[in-house]
Amino acid sequence: MASPPQKQSTIIVGISGPSSSGKTTLARLLQQIFCGVDLQLNPESTSQESEKENGKLNTFIIHEDDFYYPDDQIPYTTTKSGKIQDWDTIGAIDTSFLAQALLYVRENGRLPPRLQSKEDQNESSHSGVEESLVSEMRNLVQKRLAGTNTNTNARAEEQIQKAKTIAFMEGFLLYTGQSEKSSSPLKPVQDAIHLPLFLPAAYTNVKTRREARSGYVTIGPQPTQEEIQAQAQSGTGSEQTHEHKAPLDLEAESDQPPQNFWVDPPGYVDDIVWPRYVEDHAWLLVAEEGEGDLVSRVGEGVNVREDAGVVVAPGKGDVGMDVILRWAVGEILNFYDSF
Template sequence: MADKAVIVGISGPSSSGKTTLARLLQRIFNGAKSPSANLNTFIIHEDDFYFPDDKIPYTTTASGETIQDWDTAAAIDLPFLSQALQYVRKNGCLPPRLRSKEDQNDESDSGVPEETVQELRRMVQDRLSGSGSIAFLEGFLLFAPPQKDHVLRSVHDAIQLHVFLPAAYGLVKERREGRSGYVTVGSAPVQEGERAEPEENKEIDLEAEDDRPPQNFWVDPPGYVDDVVWPRYVRDHSWLLVGEDGQDVATGGDGDADLVRRAGDGTRVRTDIGVEVAPGAGSAGMEVVLRWAVDLVLQFYIDSRQ
């Protein structure tokens, strides 16, 4: 049976504009309705698949401090995410169990004029026909390297169009440290060694209502970007990032510190491995990125329906 929805994955480092781009694309494509076109669109936030607070793993920083690590795949309920994506492709809508907490977090100004949004909406409407669904999945850790046994393989393979937004280290640090915090799920963290381990290979009733615990609020501790966010990002994307020598950051890398050194500002990204990379190497404004993304998504959606 043909898929009822196209899933567009939008990934990149923290604070690279993923959520902003997803919201803009959702507005533009969802507004493209005419007698010949009826497109349903929605957003899936990877942050909505975090484990409850008491199941978030811990890490020890270079200074010897033990803190929770929200920037690792082990903090994400990957079976839940993978099964939800398969549900979306099959049914063309979000599963009832998925209730977003991410939309309760701060929403910043996109920087894109409303006139541009309306212009792009009209352009999409003129080119679309028929009905269907597009899901914009945004998250910091969505794509897998080529090896088949990678922990993110099932998530990567459920995404049909892979979009990556590079961002320089300095911009990530400035934006991330400027945020007030994040809505989370579950009870307050417990001491290391007392937390319950995440269930693996579990089947989730996606038709059930969301029964996850009440929400809390996480604020990054001092130094969290340099101790956790950036090293984790470089390590998990070392297969995609390119060093100043033109080689993959992972080539010859020995430990997170060496990978970070090789990555430099983190804006050089491979374009030959099935991932569409936004123009400007992280320096283009959101309007430039949005126009590029609209053309990319529109053409991919049209081709997928032929």
């Protein structure tokens, strides 16, 4: 009688950083490189198609932006321009749904049916990485994971036994509050991430890239003017609490409402995006001593602690995606070998 299939284990790679730091671009490149890689020395020698598939690496991307609340539940924040919806506060993210989804991924090696991605409907630009580098990295991954550099079958058998799913979790708020994990609503999310990668980016680049975007697909529904005025007057804002929610039926199909489109209002980066990022990552960013608020003391925000429990990309946000890609592939391969 055939032995029962081995339960597949899953590695979750976290990719975080400020808005427009290249998180989604990197995740898509990594998915392209790692997806379907053979985990055996000579895959052509396998006679059964099902066994071939069992020897391949499964990968997919999880976008934190897919866990936003509907448009009419996004909290408001008061700025010098008045009260506006704040998409960059943790109160805008359904952290309970996110934590449950990551647990599902770890246990099942696939996305829950309830999670319906809208992120891939947003505009994307060329990664700036040549196809030749992608092919080079894929060949490197193939050799490392299949063990072809050992000239023995033992390594190949070991890798087949530890065949895994790798999920690339990308988002701008994955590590916020990490220095105070016991009180952070993202603690279950952080605990689910095996390898936390961080991409620094300079304020100047964040502002330029973010303001060049046309906007973002949201899950809707768009609040009416009456609802906007009522919420603004009631003071609904970033003080939104994160109460424990009952477990969702993750096997059920998505019940998200129709989609809409968000466009940043004028001044949104300086009023919301960058101050929120600095505040949420104060434990990680190195600020200058002296007077002034935290945002001014952080400056361009490229000085990041290397000893804080996250793996920081090289170059302080001033290197190309080709350098970042090589770095990320190396970190993932080293982690995979030790997992």
